[in-house]
Amino acid sequence: MRESAQLVSKTLGLLATEIKPGATGLHLDRLAEEFIRDNGGIPGFKGLYGFPNTLCLSLNEMVVHGIPSDRPFAEGDIVSVDCGVVLNGFYGDHAYTFEVGEVSEDTRKLLRVTKESLYIGIDKMRQGNRVNDIGNAIQKHAESHGYGVVRELVGHGLGRELHEEPQVPNYGKRGTGKLLQDGLVLAIEPMINRGTHRVVQLKDGWSIVTGDRKPSAHFEHDVALVDGRPVVLSTFDYIYEAMGLPKNDPLFA
Ligand code: MG
Numbered sequence: 312m313r314e315s316a317q318l319v320s321k322t323l324g325l326l327a328t329e330i331k332p333g334a335t336g337l338h339l340d341r342l343a344e345e346f347i348r349d350n351g352g353i354p355g356f357k358g359l360y361g362f363p364n365t366l367c368l369s370l371n372e373m374v375v376h377g378i379p380s381d382r383p384f385a386e387g388d389i390v391s392v393d394c395g396v397v398l399n400g401f402y403g404d405h406a407y408t409f410e411v412g413e414v415s416e417d418t419r420k421l422l423r424v425t426k427e428s429l430y431i432g433i434d435k436m437r438q439g440n441r442v443n444d445i446g447n448a449i450q451k452h453a454e455s456h457g458y459g460v461v462r463e464l465v466g467h468g469l470g471r472e473l474h475e476e477p478q479v480p481n482y483g484k485r486g487t488g489k490l491l492q493d494g495l496v497l498a499i500e501p502m503i504n505r506g507t508h509r510v511v512q513l514k515d516g517w518s519i520v521t522g523d524r525k526p527s528a529h530f531e532h533d534v535a536l537v538d539g540r541p542v543v544l545s546t547f548d549y550i551y552e553a554m555g556l557p558k559n560d561p562l563f564a
Pocket residue numbers: 393394404405406500531
């Protein structure tokens with residue numbers, strides 16, 4: 312499963328330098344599909360539940376499940392790229408919200424806090440904890456900044472299927488839900504809105520946008536519970552490397 316997660320991580324790393332004003336989602340989608348197939352994988356989302364593309368690509372007020380289009384990105388946009396692969400029969404599922412050129416200070420903060428909430432949630436994936444301990448920690452951190460935590464979409468177990476039990480909400484009550492045990496792999500994926508937590512689905516049947524059309528961010532890691540502790544199977548390091556940024560995420564290895 313680490314190999315599957317790493318293939319998605321490398322795919323997002325490849326896309327990182329392509330995300331700039333004027334680029335299009337369809338261009339990224341083609342690059343991603345080619346890279347995944349060249350590396351022996353199969354795009355994990357394409358055809359699943361009828362989704363048409365390799366990437367879910369969600370701009371600005373779009374939370375998740377956006378369909379790549381030929382609309383060019385503009386300076387100041389944010390683009391959430393969610394990608395799945397199947398490799399050796401196992402899924403990887405990993406997401407990052409990218410800045411297009413210079414974004415506003417408010418938006419940068421939303422991205423920072425959402426990424427922080429991801430790692431704060433991962434830290435709760437420990438032997439003896441319960442699944443809602445993860446969401447409780449994510450919710451506390453996001454709401455302490457006045458942000459909305461999406462309720463309708465959740466993280467999930469990951470393995471031979473993309474969406475396995477248990478569901479991993481990004482909110483919840485401490486000490487409730489399934490007991491976490493060694494061998495479990497979860498896709499932990501906070502979806503955090505700058506305004507209301509409410510979302511609506513667009514008429515295309517896929518795109519989920521915020522109720523107030525304020526921006527939304529999404530970061531996702533694949534995490535295994537090994538010897539009672541979280542081990543992050545995916546990595547943002549390929550993205551940081553491509554963008555010349557320092558690798559400063561907390562280590563859970
Ligand atoms: Mg995903």
